[in-house]
Amino acid sequence: MTFNQELDEHGTWRKQFALRLKLLAEWLNDHDLMDPAIRERLDQLHAQVKDDRIMVAFVAEFSRGKSELINAVFFAGYGRRIMPASAGRTTMCPTELGYDAEVPPCIRLLPIETRLQPQSLLDWRNAPGKWERVDLDVNDPKQLAKAIQKVAEVRRVTQDEARALGFWNDELPDDNPPLGADGLVEVPKWRHALINMAHPLLKQGLVILDTPGLNAIGAEPELTVSLLPQAHAVVFILAADTGVTKSDLTIWRQHLSALGNTPESRLVVLNKIDTMWDELSSPEQVQLQIASQRSDSADVLGISPTQVLAVSAQKGLLAKVNRDDELLKASRLAELEKALGVGLIGQRRQILQSAVSKGIEALRQDTGRLVRTRTRDIVEQMQELDGLRGKNAGVIKQMRLRIEQEQADFDASGAKIQAVRSVHLRLLRELFALLSSSHLKKEVSALAKALKQPGIKLGVRRAYSETFDRLRADLGSAVRLVGEIQSMLEGSFRNLNAEYGFSLQPPAAPQLESCARDLDQIEKSHLQYLSLGNALRLAQPEFGERLARALMSRLRVVYDSAVNEVELWNKSAASQLDAQLRERRRNFARRIEAVSRIQQAAGGLDERIRELQKQQGELLLLDAKLAELTSALVAGDGVQKPAAVTA
Structure with missing residues (x-):
């Protein structure tokens, strides 16, 4: 499956699970089996699945085609570029794309000046009034793309301001941005951007993290010690014609190789393989050059060659927009989508299902214990009443x-x-x-x-x-x-x-x-x-x-x-x-x-024993139904409304 198909299937599973959980909660309420601990566990399970997010971080130095790759994989359905990827226009601040149903479609931008204040990025997230907001029309690709261009905005500041903001270091002149003729330095206008839109993939729980180049990554430590380690997959983009440059290697060693996620969740993409399509070389020679670049890049980064994929994001986007199957195949974009889909989503669903299964088993035990307590009390009552005969x-x-x-x-x-x-x-x-x-x-x-x-x-x-x-x-x-x-x-x-x-x-x-x-x-x-x-x-x-x-x-x-x-x-x-x-x-x-x-009443004894026997039978049915409902939650079978069982 492609990434989109895997994520769609994962989203369907989450929706079905939420529905089953809701039906189970209603059933427990109807049969007086809901206590605070069971309610808490149900709420936790619901939040665990409902709020599950799959974050994919795209990391690269400038001009590696990172934003174009995001456009090709996720936004080709708009028939145009959504993320700024034209020459001279690129993402200047860390940008998160996700979906929150409680927030209208918009882009929220945190001014770069907040770096001068003591609050962390997490603190600023909880202060929405400090962000500049621009509403989005997700049904108008042109307006959407124009609004998102704001992540490419810059400011011109003095060297002192750049130094205070973390973009200028007198001891590291090679890392500093160029100084203009007017003595000013160009820095990002925004510290962080949050894009909220009801894209089908984002609604399924996908979060895309688009990061800027080395300078901006290093100047925002919260990005590398908090956001990137939380990503479920990291896609590191290189240029196919240059391979691993010095600045690429610095990003990899300082910010990616130390991440706690599994090595399989880190993918390296050699982008722009179309620059290697040479009419003077045979297709076989081109493929050999690409294979050699993949192998060399894997050796330098210290990873398996299977984790290095070669694609052309620009040709892949063009092929999707024009429905050109031959060009899409040549772009190799499907290989990346499959690696993300099968590897990332499959692994993520296994982890989530394992965690959910433990919660369901605990819920089953807590509720079953309550049913067994009632059954035991009824049996004791019947024995007690039976001893009164005569x-x-x-x-x-x-x-x-x-x-x-x-x-x-x-x-x-x-x-x-x-x-x-x-x-x-x-x-x-x-x-x-x-x-x-x-x-x-x-x-x-x-x-x-x-x-x-x-x-x-x-x-x-x-x-x-x-x-x-x-x-x-x-x-x-x-x-x-x-x-x-x-x-x-x-x-x-x-x-x-x-x-x-x-x-x-x-x-x-x-x-x-x-x-x-x-x-x-x-x-x-x-x-x-x-x-x-x-x-x-x-x-x-x-x-x-x-x-x-x-x-x-x-x-x-x-x-x-x-x-x-x-x-x-x-x-x-x-x-x-x-x-x-x-x-x-x-x-x-x-x-x-x-x-x-x-x-x-003389006949009250037999009548009461018959009532207890009936309740005992109903409790047995309750216990069987509880096992059925919780088993369906774990197994992920079709959603069926629980049959009415009275107690």
């Missing part, structure tokens, strides 16, 4: 008194259960304190201070090492606390099960070890800035401050994710206990009501 009124009265005494004793045990909650909450407070934003800020403060100091930062590598050692130690303490809380839950639930006949089962503990892997990757992505080649850039206090903000922004995402896992774990344990307490109180009320009816 008994006189005095025996029945004694049974009622015994049930009322059991109820009173159970109500009086609240202090013991509250003690379990108190110990649990005390340990949880310690755990949340270790994962809090304030604690994280404190741990990173020394490193942030070192980064913001002017001049050559000789001790900054040690500051990084010490900071991440402390963060890993904190995470180790958090893992130990999780283990302690889990052991306490297991012991407490075991005692409550034995004393009150509950069927409590501790939920699976959060796996914070994944956060440790994230910390290692974040540290690795930052170490690229501590190399000798970046020493002069790092000496600028403004750059150091941006690097510190990028670090804090990335770490907050990791810690927030850990907190969310802990909160779900806590809610699952607390809701189980609440549900069993609620069911036990209901059970006492039902038993007393049944005895009262038997006392009032």
